[in-house]
Amino acid sequence: MTAIAIEGLTLGYPNGRIAVRDLSLSISHGEIFGLLGLNGAGKSSLIKAIATLLQPHCGTIRVLGMDTRQQAPEIKRRIGVVPQENNLDTRLDIRQNLLFHCRYAGMPERLAVTRVEHWLQRLNLQGHTEESVFRLSGGTKRKIMLAKAFLTTPDLLILDEPSAGLDPGVRDVLWEQIRQFRRSGGAVFLSTHYLEEAEALCDRIGVLHQGSLAGVTRPADGLCLDSGQEVAQFFRQAVEPAPCVSP
Amino acid sequence: MRFALTLLHRNLIIARADARYTFIRTVLQPAIYLLVFGLVVGRLMPDEAGGYGAIVAPGIIAISVVSAPLIAISSYLLTGYYFRTMEEWLLAPVSLRTVFLAMVFAGLCSSLVNALLVGSLAWAILGLVPHSPVLLLAVVSGGGLLFSLLVMLVLLIPERPEKGQELFALLMMVMTFLGCTFYSLDMLDEPLRSLALLLPTTYVSEGLRAAYLPSGPHLATRPLLLGLGLATLALYPAAEWAFRRRLGNFTW
Numbered sequence: 001m002t003a004i005a006i007e008g009l010t011l012g013y014p015n016g017r018i019a020v021r022d023l024s025l026s027i028s029h030g031e032i033f034g035l036l037g038l039n040g041a042g043k044s045s046l047i048k049a050i051a052t053l054l055q056p057h058c059g060t061i062r063v064l065g066m067d068t069r070q071q072a073p074e075i076k077r078r079i080g081v082v083p084q085e086n087n088l089d090t091r092l093d094i095r096q097n098l099l100f101h102c103r104y105a106g107m108p109e110r111l112a113v114t115r116v117e118h119w120l121q122r123l124n125l126q127g128h129t130e131e132s133v134f135r136l137s138g139g140t141k142r143k144i145m146l147a148k149a150f151l152t153t154p155d156l157l158i159l160d161e162p163s164a165g166l167d168p169g170v171r172d173v174l175w176e177q178i179r180q181f182r183r184s185g186g187a188v189f190l191s192t193h194y195l196e197e198a199e200a201l202c203d204r205i206g207v208l209h210q211g212s213l214a215g216v217t218r219p220a221d222g223l224c225l226d227s228g229q230e231v232a233q234f235f236r237q238a239v240e241p242a243p244c245v246s247p
Numbered sequence: 248m249r250f251a252l253t254l255l256h257r258n259l260i261i262a263r264a265d266a267r268y269t270f271i272r273t274v275l276q277p278a279i280y281l282l283v284f285g286l287v288v289g290r291l292m293p294d295e296a297g298g299y300g301a302i303v304a305p306g307i308i309a310i311s312v313v314s315a316p317l318i319a320i321s322s323y324l325l326t327g328y329y330f331r332t333m334e335e336w337l338l339a340p341v342s343l344r345t346v347f348l349a350m351v352f353a354g355l356c357s358s359l360v361n362a363l364l365v366g367s368l369a370w371a372i373l374g375l376v377p378h379s380p381v382l383l384l385a386v387v388s389g390g391g392l393l394f395s396l397l398v399m400l401v402l403l404i405p406e407r408p409e410k411g412q413e414l415f416a417l418l419m420m421v422m423t424f425l426g427c428t429f430y431s432l433d434m435l436d437e438p439l440r441s442l443a444l445l446l447p448t449t450y451v452s453e454g455l456r457a458a459y460l461p462s463g464p465h466l467a468t469r470p471l472l473l474g475l476g477l478a479t480l481a482l483y484p485a486a487e488w489a490f491r492r493r494l495g496n497f498t499w
Binding site: 090091 | 249253340498
């Protein structure tokens with residue numbers, strides 16, 4: 001069954017710049033799909049669109065069988081999102097951030113408290129629960145963002161560079177949670193800058209370059225694109241400066 | 248409704264955490280206004296109908312009612328913009344309209360709370376009690392709703408809400424000084440009288456005067472309620488349009 005089905009998607013910004021161009025992609029339940037790309041490739045725009053925060057200029061996105069244009073609230077009820085930048089409420093402390101995340105989702109209070117305590121413990125945050133998130137380190141903020149994504153027991157996780165700023169111990173916990181989530185039948189759409197993270201976690205890896213899907217590969221296939229080129233080599237070439245030509 | 252109440256709950260937690268600042272803003276500041284303009288200046292002008300205190304106090308309540316949504320809604324928009332909390336709210340499983348209405352509702356509630364607090368102060372300091380609580384509630388609700396929509400519109404038209412906040416502060420200054428808060432409409436001659444009739448603060452202030460002191464000078468109740476209602480109806484689509492335009496595609 002398809003968790004995400006994208007057909008002919010084009011995304012643009014209000015200034016007219018195109019972020020994603022004519023992209024088609026399908027991700028199944030129980031699959032971890034990784035998206036690699038350089039800065040500005042369009043990864044975060046694509047993630048925002050899947051999370052219903054950006055409207056397609058052209059094409060369609062169906063998430064868990066629902067159209068992002070028509071059924072945004074229903075989709076949001078069934079996804080967990082870690083955006084690229086933390087969106088914590090700086091006026092609240094850690095526990096309040098997690099509790100309010102559950103309350104916004106309409107979760108019963110008793111269940112919310114149980115789940116929040118579970119995740120505080122899971123991510124080793126019990127000692128800091130009354131601290132304002134404003135004063136926390138980047139890594140701790142990221143941990144809270146991860147907890148938020150799992151709190152509502154979603155069917156699909158959308159993670160935009162989730163391990164950025166995490167120490168290796170917490171990154172291992174994150175990876176284990178993602179694998180466990182996949183084992184339970186959930187789908188994961190993950191963007192990352194780390195090739196090793198994509199290789200370790202993902203069933204398939206897509207390479208987004210200048211708003212277009214340059215190719216999709218599998219770690220088992222040696223991370224080679226359809227063109228036969230290795231992903232690592234592709235990125236090396238993409239960031240290499242153009243050679244100077246003497247007159 | 249549940250989302251709106253949750254968002255309101257969040258504001259209460261923040262107000263309690265910032266108790267000192269909340270007290271200064273919602274109690275101390277209007278109390279000083281009522282003491283100075285209502286009691287001290289009021290005694291200097293005892294000949295006005297009901298005394299100047301009875302004319303200016305509803306105006307001071309009006310200032311509090313119309314400025315409350317700015318605090319409540321700009322708190323959402325500025326925190327939402329600078330700390331990206333808006334994304335958290337937009338990712339809640341509700342429609343964009345629900346998020347918009349929840350924020351407007353928070354603005355309206357803050358107006359009602361401010362009216363209650365400053366109204367209590369007016370009673371404690373000047374002994375003023377509303378003659379018509381129903382009219383008082385109608386004017387405060389209408390004014391709170393109207394200004395919540397106005398704040399939403401003005402703060403979301405510029406690219407950054409802080410620019411909108413500066414613009415709104417400027418508008419508030421004009422509306423406070425020319426919009427019959429410190430005097431009644433009857434005290435004005437043309438062309439200031441016509442100008443005042445264009446400002447929504449005039450309708451809120453005059454409405455509160457009608458609620459507190461029906462025998463004193465004030466705009467007739469029916470046109471002022473009609474004015475508030477029509478302005479609210481006109482502003483609603485504009486405010487929702489600004490909200491959708493800025494946040495329908497979340498690019499903050």
